[in-house]
Amino acid sequence: MTSKDGRPDGHVETEAMAVNLPSVRRLEAVGFRAWPASSVYYDGSWLVRLTAGHASKRLNSVNPLDPSDYRDIAIRLDKAARRFTEHGCVLTVRQTPLTPPQMIAHMDKSGWPAFGRSLVLALDLAERDFGDGMDHLPVKDVARFADARLLIGKEDPESKAALIGIINAIKPETGLFLFEDRDIGPTAVSLVVHDNDLAGIMQFAVAESVRRQGVGDALLDASLRWARLRGAKKAWLQVEADNEAAIALYRKAGFTEVYRYVYRAPKV
Incomplete structure (x- = not known):
């Protein structure tokens, strides 16, 4: 079985000649x-x-x-x-x-x-100068973060309890970032998981109404700055291959590809 571009359906290409x-x-x-x-x-x-x-x-x-x-x-x-x-x-x-x-x-x-x-992308935080301060601090209210994430992602509000359960089950240190506008409400969210010298950027989402206005750049900068100040040396994230806007944002920040993955399931 082949994909639309003629490659085997399970083919997972990488930018690098060899995967580490x-x-x-x-x-x-x-x-x-x-x-x-x-x-x-x-x-x-x-x-x-x-x-x-x-x-x-x-x-x-x-x-x-x-x-x-x-x-x-x-x-x-x-x-x-x-x-x-x-x-x-x-x-x-x-x-x-x-x-x-x-x-x-x-x-x-x-x-x-x-x-x-x-795609799984990574960034060497040692190459970035974030300074010593924080313009945006993470929030402590998991329920408030979950409400914002579901609203921005246009997801079922009924999944709030499950999302809160997953976040509360994360054992490494977490930072919940929430950007809000006084008139339109939540505009962007990011969950940063600090695990030893690595920091994962999770649940990153920007509301459609404020895209291409620098909100994503500011949110990513705040997330990475917090991770660096907590001691992380490298940041990583996962992004769907067809999300061109997000990939462009991450590449602009200096993220590069480490490897790719794909899901497979039996034909129904």
Whole structure:
């Protein structure tokens, strides 16, 4: 099966000629800690993440973490599918550079389509001079942040409890950034997760009414400044490959691509 541009459906291209697998492994690990699933178990080196009642693909997916772990692929996928069904989810595999080629070939042969193509970008914070002060401080009210995030993202307000639950479950230090306008309300949000020398930029969103007005740049600067002052040496984030505006914003700030991933699921 091929995509619209003629590449195999599971093809994940990268800017670099070779992907640094140790860097991928570390960013995968901090990514899991930054956005924790409610149920986690391992099948060999496959990390299975499940979160009933939440539609996030990152929270409901099989994540292979060792290219050499490809034994009994069909049997293990069938086992995982049963667990996903019990949680009311469809079996989904998150295919990264750590996914065994044999597993990719199995999904290709079985006709599993690819969707949700995303980029993982990183920035060396040591190369940025943020100064010693903070123009914007993070808020402490998780419920207020969740309301703003759902409003800006035009998401179902009923998912507020689930979003609050995920944020409260994050173990590393977090910074909740919320920009508001007196007349129009919330304009931008960002969740920064500080994990040792790394900082993840999560839930980054800017309201449509204020885009292309410098709000995104200011929010990103505030998020990175806070992370640097907390001791982070490098920032990372994940962004969907078709979000050209966001990618342009991040590249302008100096972020570069580390690797890409894509989701795969059986044809219905």
